[in-house]
Amino acid sequence: MKKVLFPMLVLGLILSSGCNNKATNVPPMMENNPVTEPADGSASTVSAADALFEKSNLSETVTSEVETPPENLVLETIYFDFDKDALSSVARSMLAKHAQILRQYPQVRVLIEGHCDERGTIEYNLALGDRRAYTVKKYLMNSGIDAARLSTISYGKERPVVRQNTAEAWSKNRRGEFMIIK
Amino acid sequence: MTRKQLYRIILGISLLACGTVFSQESVYLKIQSRAFEKIRILAHEFETNRPSDVGGQLRDILTNDLRLSDYFLVLDARAYGIRPAQGQNPIPGINAAAQIFGAFEIDGQNVRLNVRVEDFPDRNLILNKDYSGTLGDLRQIAHAAANEIIFFLVGETGVAGTQISFVKEGGENKELALVDYDGENPHQLTFNQSINLSPTWSPSGAFLAFTSFKAQNPDLIALRLSSGATVKLSTQPGLNTAPAWSPDGKRIAFTMTKDGNAEIYVMDVNGAKLQRLTNHWAIDSSPSWSPSGREIAFTSGRSGSPQVYIMSAEGGGTRRLTYEGGYNASPAWSPQGDLVAYVSREKGLFQVYTIEVNGMNVARVTDGKYNNEDPVWAPDGQHLAFSVKKDGLWKIYICARDGSGLRAVPGTENGIMPAWSPLITE
Numbered sequence: 001m002k003k004v005l006f007p008m009l010v011l012g013l014i015l016s017s018g019c020n021n022k023a024t025n026v027p028p029m030m031e032n033n034p035v036t037e038p039a040d041g042s043a044s045t046v047s048a049a050d051a052l053f054e055k056s057n058l059s060e061t062v063t064s065e066v067e068t069p070p071e072n073l074v075l076e077t078i079y080f081d082f083d084k085d086a087l088s089s090v091a092r093s094m095l096a097k098h099a100q101i102l103r104q105y106p107q108v109r110v111l112i113e114g115h116c117d118e119r120g121t122i123e124y125n126l127a128l129g130d131r132r133a134y135t136v137k138k139y140l141m142n143s144g145i146d147a148a149r150l151s152t153i154s155y156g157k158e159r160p161v162v163r164q165n166t167a168e169a170w171s172k173n174r175r176g177e178f179m180i181i182k
Numbered sequence: 183m184t185r186k187q188l189y190r191i192i193l194g195i196s197l198l199a200c201g202t203v204f205s206q207e208s209v210y211l212k213i214q215s216r217a218f219e220k221i222r223i224l225a226h227e228f229e230t231n232r233p234s235d236v237g238g239q240l241r242d243i244l245t246n247d248l249r250l251s252d253y254f255l256v257l258d259a260r261a262y263g264i265r266p267a268q269g270q271n272p273i274p275g276i277n278a279a280a281q282i283f284g285a286f287e288i289d290g291q292n293v294r295l296n297v298r299v300e301d302f303p304d305r306n307l308i309l310n311k312d313y314s315g316t317l318g319d320l321r322q323i324a325h326a327a328a329n330e331i332i333f334f335l336v337g338e339t340g341v342a343g344t345q346i347s348f349v350k351e352g353g354e355n356k357e358l359a360l361v362d363y364d365g366e367n368p369h370q371l372t373f374n375q376s377i378n379l380s381p382t383w384s385p386s387g388a389f390l391a392f393t394s395f396k397a398q399n400p401d402l403i404a405l406r407l408s409s410g411a412t413v414k415l416s417t418q419p420g421l422n423t424a425p426a427w428s429p430d431g432k433r434i435a436f437t438m439t440k441d442g443n444a445e446i447y448v449m450d451v452n453g454a455k456l457q458r459l460t461n462h463w464a465i466d467s468s469p470s471w472s473p474s475g476r477e478i479a480f481t482s483g484r485s486g487s488p489q490v491y492i493m494s495a496e497g498g499g500t501r502r503l504t505y506e507g508g509y510n511a512s513p514a515w516s517p518q519g520d521l522v523a524y525v526s527r528e529k530g531l532f533q534v535y536t537i538e539v540n541g542m543n544v545a546r547v548t549d550g551k552y553n554n555e556d557p558v559w560a561p562d563g564q565h566l567a568f569s570v571k572k573d574g575l576w577k578i579y580i581c582a583r584d585g586s587g588l589r590a591v592p593g594t595e596n597g598i599m600p601a602w603s604p605l606i607t608e
Contacts (some may be wrong), residue, residue, distance in 0.1 A: 083487070121511045121525060121532070121555060122379060122599065123424040124481055124488050126393075126400065127437065127444035127465040130421050134439075153399060154421065158356065158377050 069105035075178035078136065079171065083120070085131040087139060091176075095136065098178065099143035111179040112136050114154045115161075117170035122156060129154030136176045151181075220255040221279050221335055223248065224302070226266040227259060228284035228295075236317070237286055240295055240324045244284075246364055247328030247342035250589075252565070252582040253335070269300075278302050280335060291316050297327045299334065309334045321366060325606075341560045345603040346567055347371070347381040347390055348578050351596040358392060358405070363560075363580065363602070365592030371405060372412075381601040382425050382434075390601070391415060391425040391434055402436055404451070415453065426469045426478075428495075435459070435469035435478055435495075446480055448495065459497035470513045470522070471495070472539075479503065479513035479522050490524050492539070503537060506544055510535075512556055517563040521583070523547070525555055525568075534568055536583065547585040554579075555598065561605045567591070569598040 075098045078091040087095065102108060114133030116125040133152035141147050162169035225245045228237035248254040257278055259266070264273060269281050283298040292314065299309040309330060313323045322343060329340030341363060350359040350370065356377045361368040372378050377395040384391070390405045402415040402422035416422040420439035427434055428448075435448045441458070444465040449456040460466040464484035471478055475495060482491045485502065488511045493500040504510035509527035516523065522539060525532040534547040534557045547566065548554045557568040563583070570579045570590070578594035581587050591597075 119527070119530065120488070120509070121468070121481070123437070123468045124465065124483075124511050126379075126421055126423050127439065127467050130439050130444060131465065134442075152420070155377070155395075158379070159354075 066107065067105055069108050069180075069182065073101070073105070073108070073180055075101065075110065075180065077178070078176045080132055080174040080176070082117070082170070082174065083128070085114075085128060085135050087135060092139065095139050096143065099140055099145055102140065102145050102149065107182070109149045109151070109181040110140075111181060112150060112152045113159075113177040113179065114152065115159060115173055115175045115177065116157045117173040118157050118160065118165065119170065120157065122158070126154050126156035129156045132176055221253060222255045222257060222277055223335075224257045224259055224264075224269070224273075224276060224278040224281040226264070226269055226281060226283050228286055229266055230286050230288070232288070234286075234288060236288060236293060236320065237284065239320055240286065240327075241284060243321055243324035243364070244282075244297075244328045244331075247325060247340065248331065250342070250364060250580070250587075251328075251332050251336075251338075251340060252587040253332060253338070280308065282331065288317070291318075293317055293320065293323065295323055295327065297331070299331055321362070322606075338564060339562045339605065341562045341565065341602075341605065343606045344561060346578060346580075346591060346594075347383065347601045347603070348569075348594060348597045349379055349381065349599040350594075351576070351598065356598075358390065359594075359597070360407075361578075361591060361593045363591065365594075368593030371407070371410070380424055380599055382427050383601055383603050384427050385429060385431040385604055387604045387606070389427075391427055391436075393423045393425065402434075415451070416449070424468045426471055428471050429473055429475045435471065437467040437469070446478070457497070459493065459495075460500075461497075468512055470515045472515050473517050473519045477515075479515050481511040481513065490522065490537075492522075503539070503541055504544075505541070514558050514566075515539075516559050516583075517561055520563075523557040523559065523566055525557065534566065534585075545584070547581065547583070548588075549585070556600065558600055558602050560602045565602075567600040567602050569600065 076094055078094050081088065112133045114129035116129050120128065133154055137150045137152050140150055160173040162172045225241065228241050230237055245256045248256050257276065262276060266283055269283065280299055280301050284295060286293060286295040294312060294314040296312050297309065300307055311330060313326055315323050325343030328342040332338060332340035344363045345360055346363055347358060347360050349356045355375050356379065357373065358371040358378050358381055359368060360371050374394060374396040379393045381390045381392040388407060390407065392403055393400045394403045400421050400423050401417040402425055403412050404415050405412050415434065418438050418440040421437055421444060423437045425434050425436040433448050433450055435446060437444050438447050443463055444467050445458055445460045446466050446469050447456060447458050462484050464482055466480055466482045468481040469478045477492055478495050479490060479492050481488050488509050489502055490504040490510050490513045491500055491502050503522060504524065507526040510524055512525045514523040520538060521536045523534060523536045526535050531553045532555055533550055534554050535544060536547060537544050553571040555569045557566050559566060565580055565582055567578055567580045569576050576596055576598050578591045578597045578600045579588055580591055
């Protein structure tokens with residue numbers, strides 16, 4: 001997907017530089033991969049594109065170039081090992097998919113919730129939940145998602161999904177949950 | 183005769199009395215192994231000029247206070263069929279070291295109580311004091327009398343009349359609540375329909391600081407108890423949790439993650455002079471001040487798992503306190519400064535322990551059967567309160583510092599995270 005998207009965006013730039021000054025929403029990927037040379041090598045196209053970016057208001061709302069997310073958009077919960085905030089390989093692959101979705105719908109913002117199972121103390125688990133949420137946020141940022149789109153909160157062990165003291169319940173409670181903010 | 187000499191007489195008598203205990207009593211003593219150290223005190227029915235149940239109420243509150251103190255074995259004279267007048271003569275078979283007489287008068291809305299405590303059988307006067315107030319003050323009158331009896335007979339400060347703040351769970355929310363230490367008058371303090379945690383008292387007893395998720399972030403809030411009004415203390419993004427009010431009342435230590443990691447900070451109550459005390463990539467939380475205000479005990483994950491550490495209240499000078507057990511957390515420094523209480527995870531459950539501040543004498547307080555969290559000290563330094571999960575239900579329990587006398591505080595069902603008020607300062 002990445003290999004196709006970038007040239008397409010460059011092409012879009014070149015095409016839009018010839019149009020009137022319509023403000024466009026800048027896809028997040030562009031911030032990390034600035035255009036240094038357009039495909040056709042034209043210096044005048046680059047400066048027109050630069051001018052376009054300088055004029056454009058990056059916070060303007062969606063145009064037809066950006067997809068609106070579906071109403072039932074859900075980012076699946078990821079899970080953590082006991083007493084750990086590190087991401088398992090399963091968690092990382094799921095987060096990679098989340099990052100893809102977030103790139104696809106650039107105006108979507110997410111609240112990342114960090115949770116713990118009941119076996120630690122209340123106060124220590126508030127901090128552990130915060131670390132878990134932050135670890136997820138960092139991973140998504142490293143995948144190119146703007147930090148401004150990602151907020152975090154820890155509930156420690158105060159909001160379990162399963163209120164039982166079994167290993168299965170605990171494994172379901174040690175989680176990072178995603179609340180979509182559209 | 184000085185008070186100290188009286189003490190020695192009382193203690194001497196009670197030890198003598200223990201030596202003449204009969205076989206039925208010795209069964210009782212075996213069950214409650216610390217009972218032989220308790221002072222046996224006979225409580226007479228309170229007398230008055232006109233029939234009233236006020237006397238019974240005063241006596242019930244007072245004798246309950248004496249029992250809760252864990253210093254006394256209170257014998258009910260009525261249960262033995264003994265009238266107060268009979269206290270004039272030595273009573274065979276009752277091995278009491280002292281006896282309590284009470285006489286009260288009601289005048290309209292006012293009540294006056296006279297409490298007389300004598301040693302036994304010589305009948306030396308230990309205490310003879312009047313207490314007065316309105317009928318609405320009955321509890322305070324009884325508590326004041328109990329505290330004086332405790333002080334005169336044991337030499338310790340009583341905590342009758344203190345209060346315990348705690349967190350009450352109800353569905354999705356957790357609200358702050360307050361109850362008298364003897365279970366009287368449990369009531370809710372916050373009504374913000376969110377998660378509220380970690381109450382801590384100001385040394386004056388006028389305020390509680392706590393963490394609230396009311397604004398969709400764990401923020402640090404102060405509550406004025408007299409009015410219920412709240413004010414925000416710290417609302418940084420991330421955690422503003424685990425507050426601990428300094429012993430001089432001027433500062434609050436707490437945890438924030440605003441700098442990327444859970445660290446302990448100290449600030450003046452008004453937010454000025456914010457200072458970061460810890461500087462480590464691991465989680466640092468749950469600060470607890472020494473009574474001198476010069477040191478802070480806290481939980482840190484820096485060794486790889488949570489352990490209790492002590493540092494200077496200026497930051498630095500950090501040393502590890504706990505070495506036994508793989509998860510030690512929630513430190514609470516005793517008011518005398520000699521011990522730190524904490525919880526240690528064993529076989530998946532937390533047990534309450536105490537350790538001397540030099541790291542010696544790790545002593546277990548709870549018996550291993552249930553899960554226990556968040557120990558705090560009573561202002562006398564002789565009692566602890568903590569939450570216990572028994573039969574699936576959390577309640578606040580109190581006990582003596584060695585774990586004896588463990589009992590639930592009535593009215594604290596679904597209660598966690600206790601905080602014991604300062605001494606009442608009337």
